[in-house]
Amino acid sequence: xxxxxxxxxxxxxxxxxxxxxxxxxxxxxxxxxxxxxxxxxxxxxxxxxxxxxxxxxxxxxxxxxxxxxxxxxxxxxxxxxxxxxxxxxxxxxxxxxxxxxxxxxxxxxxxxxxxxxxxxxxxxxxxxxxxxxxxxxxxxxxxxxxxxxxxxxxxxxxxxxxxxxxxxxxxxxxxxxxxxxxxxxxxxxxxxxxxxxxxxxxxxxxxxxxxxxxxxxxxxxxxxxxxxxxxxxxxxxxxxxxxxxxxxxxxxxxxxxxxxx
Numbered sequence: 586x587x588x589x590x591x592x593x594x595x596x597x598x599x600x601x602x603x604x605x606x607x608x609x610x611x612x613x614x615x616x617x618x619x620x621x622x623x624x625x626x627x628x629x630x631x632x633x634x635x636x637x638x639x640x641x642x643x644x645x646x647x648x649x650x651x652x653x654x655x656x657x658x659x660x661x662x663x664x665x666x667x668x669x670x671x672x673x674x675x676x677x678x679x680x681x682x683x684x685x686x687x688x689x690x691x692x693x694x695x696x697x698x699x700x701x702x703x704x705x706x707x708x709x710x711x712x713x714x715x716x717x718x719x720x721x722x723x724x725x726x727x728x729x730x731x732x733x734x735x736x737x738x739x740x741x742x743x744x745x746x747x748x749x750x751x752x753x754x755x756x757x758x759x760x761x762x763x764x765x766x767x768x769x770x771x772x773x774x775x776x777x778x779x780x781x782x783x784x785x786x787x788x789x790x791x792x793x794x795x796x797x798x799x800x801x802x803x804x805x806x807x808x809x810x811x812x813x814x815x816x817x818x819x820x821x822x823x824x825x826x827x828x829x830x831x832x833x834x835x836x837x838x839x840x841x842x843x844x845x846x
Contacts, residue, residue, distance in 0.1 A: 591632060593625045597720060598638065600645045606730055607654050611661040614730045619653050621645070621722040623712070631716030644715055649722060652708045656700050661691075665727055668696035697724065 604618040623645065625631045635641045657665060695703075705722050712719045729737060802808060824830070832839040 593628050593631065594638065597622050597624050600642060600649065602646065602650055604726070605650060605654065607657045609657055609662045609665065610659055613662045614733055615662065616728045616730060617653060617657055617724065618726040619649065619722060620725050621649055622720040624718050624720060625716060626718035627716035629716070634715045641715065641717060648708050648711050652704045656704045660695060660700055663691045664693060664695045664700060665697055667693050668698040669693060
């Protein structure tokens with residue numbers, strides 16, 4: 586009777602799955618790459634079902650890839666990449682003030698950690714039949730397929746352009762407001778300056794008139810002289826060198842010219 590001894594590894598073993606393209610519940614195709622740790626829990630059952638580690642790895646490929654695909658297909662993408670809800674940071678930026686926060690920050694109902702446990706529990710029920718204890722399974726990487734990546738980048742660029750255009754529009758509006766305020770203040774200053782200048786000029790004219798009046802109101806001759814000067818000033822501002830004058834001999838202007846002559 587010849588007996589062969591078969592030895593099995595008692596340490597934890599590694600399973601590294603291949604990256605697969607999987608659709609999510611919200612119809613987004615992603616690359617999912619997972620890894621797991623396992624050990625041989627029942628050597629006899631293990632030998633009877635899979636013979637060796639190579640056979641176990643092949644069965645684990647079918648089980649873990651299948652359960653991962655099933656779990657991913659039952660959940661939206663956001664559930665696979667986060668384990669908790671994202672809290673919006675308070676900011677003075679009002680860019681998102683008019684946005685729907687539920688669209689920007691979707692609510693997480695399950696999360697990545699819970700989905701991972703879901704895959705693990707479903708796979709453990711099947712690996713027990715192989716004499717294998719599945720210890721843990723994790724997502725190594727989740728990424729968009731190339732076509733989806735391109736669409737996401739285009740959407741991000743469009744969104745950034747929209748926000749930039751909003752900033753430019755707000756800046757132009759603020760510039761117009763500042764320019765209008767400047768024009769109003771400038772007109773107000775000019776109006777006040779003109780009014781002050783007119784007041785000063787009026788006060789100066791009044792003082793000058795008072796001084797002239799007091800100077801020329803001393804006697805009859807000074808008063809006549811004052812009237813003479815005022816008459817000349819009036820004629821100077823009234824007539825030009827192209828005007829024709831028809832004078833009567835008894836008019837004041839004719840008498841004045843006769844006096845000068």
